[in-house]
Amino acid sequence: MSLNYEEILEKVKPIVLEAGKFIKEAFDSREIINKTVEIKDGNSADLVTEVDKKVEQSLNKKLKELFPTFLFVGEETVSASPTKKCNITDQPTWVIDPVDGTTNFVHGFPFVCISVGLVVKKDPVMGIIYNPVLNNFYSGIKGKGSFVDGKKLPLIKNTPLKSLKESMIFTEYGADRNPDSVDNKLTNIKNIITTPIHAIRSMGSCAMNMCYVARGSADLYYEIGVHAWDVAAGVVILREAGGAIINWKRDDNIGKDVMVADEPYDICRRHIFCIRGVIEGKEHQSKLLQEIRDKLIDFPIESE
Numbered sequence: 001m002s003l004n005y006e007e008i009l010e011k012v013k014p015i016v017l018e019a020g021k022f023i024k025e026a027f028d029s030r031e032i033i034n035k036t037v038e039i040k041d042g043n044s045a046d047l048v049t050e051v052d053k054k055v056e057q058s059l060n061k062k063l064k065e066l067f068p069t070f071l072f073v074g075e076e077t078v079s080a081s082p083t084k085k086c087n088i089t090d091q092p093t094w095v096i097d098p099v100d101g102t103t104n105f106v107h108g109f110p111f112v113c114i115s116v117g118l119v120v121k122k123d124p125v126m127g128i129i130y131n132p133v134l135n136n137f138y139s140g141i142k143g144k145g146s147f148v149d150g151k152k153l154p155l156i157k158n159t160p161l162k163s164l165k166e167s168m169i170f171t172e173y174g175a176d177r178n179p180d181s182v183d184n185k186l187t188n189i190k191n192i193i194t195t196p197i198h199a200i201r202s203m204g205s206c207a208m209n210m211c212y213v214a215r216g217s218a219d220l221y222y223e224i225g226v227h228a229w230d231v232a233a234g235v236v237i238l239r240e241a242g243g244a245i246i247n248w249k250r251d252d253n254i255g256k257d258v259m260v261a262d263e264p265y266d267i268c269r270r271h272i273f274c275i276r277g278v279i280e281g282k283e284h285q286s287k288l289l290q291e292i293r294d295k296l297i298d299f300p301i302e303s304e
């Protein structure tokens with residue numbers, strides 16, 4: 001089956017914009033958010049609102065009408081399922097986070113977005129990330145570039161990144177507050193900030209972080225605990241902007257001739273480690289990734 005991703009993107013865009021309108025109204029009025037905020041599975045750091053649920057149901061319904069053979073994996077659908085597992089097969093699959101940055105949404109912090117990824121044969125091929133509060137629409141198609149509001153990414157070009165000492169890095173604390181995980185996350189932050197680097201930032205939305213790395217407004221982003229729906233759309237947008245996304249540790253079966261920046265990335269592995277496009281080239285990108293990788297402690301993720 002040959003799919004025309006440009007046509008698919010054009011069909012999906014109005015659905016995402018409409019869902020964004022609903023999120024923006026809820027963000028401004030606060031009413032539905034204040035009334036319906038819930039904690040997931042007893043974890044007070046993991047929030048969900050009626051808006052997350054409604055947006056996911058509406059996207060699921062509309063996408064099924066348009067593309068009846070495509071499968072659907074959404075944050076709230078998977079959370080509500082008995083296994084809580086996100087199973088991505090070779091079938092074309094929508095991988096969706098209705099509101100990425102739910103905690104920001106609840107607090108009125110504008111780093112909030114809808115993330116819609118299309119994954120075919122486990123490979124992200126199209127991505128839309130829409131922030132309805134800031135009204136920024138990001139999109140990307142594999143092999144066709146990525147854009148924000150019609151402008152080609154990256155927006156910030158020609159900024160050298162000679163070494164990590166000049167870098168600004170995103171990371172997140174995530175929802176897993178198990179004391180051992182928190183210790184490991186803090187050790188990673190200590191190892192990296194004492195490189196030293198220019199700065200660490202935590203903006204509270206994985207998909208937005210990936211967009212800002214794709215813009216060229218931040219240099220790297222790493223996090224453990226993310227889900228496929230947080231990263232699927234961002235993978236396409238960032239890769240098409242010249243960025244590289246890899247797993248935390250290099251798999252043993254990867255050939256010696258494969259550069260770090262070219263390593264494959266598995267969206268279901270529950271982590272993200274990425275870098276923006278750099279004018280110094282892919283070898284340099286690989287060198288910077290490896291330097292950070294050497295400082296990262298890998299640790300198991302408590303199921304959220």
Ligand code: IPD
Binds near residue numbers: 047100103175205
């Ligand atoms: C979360 C956000 C957060 C990241 C978590 C994600 P949600 O998604 O992206 O920044 O730290 O790992 O799960 O819960 O707001 O959709």
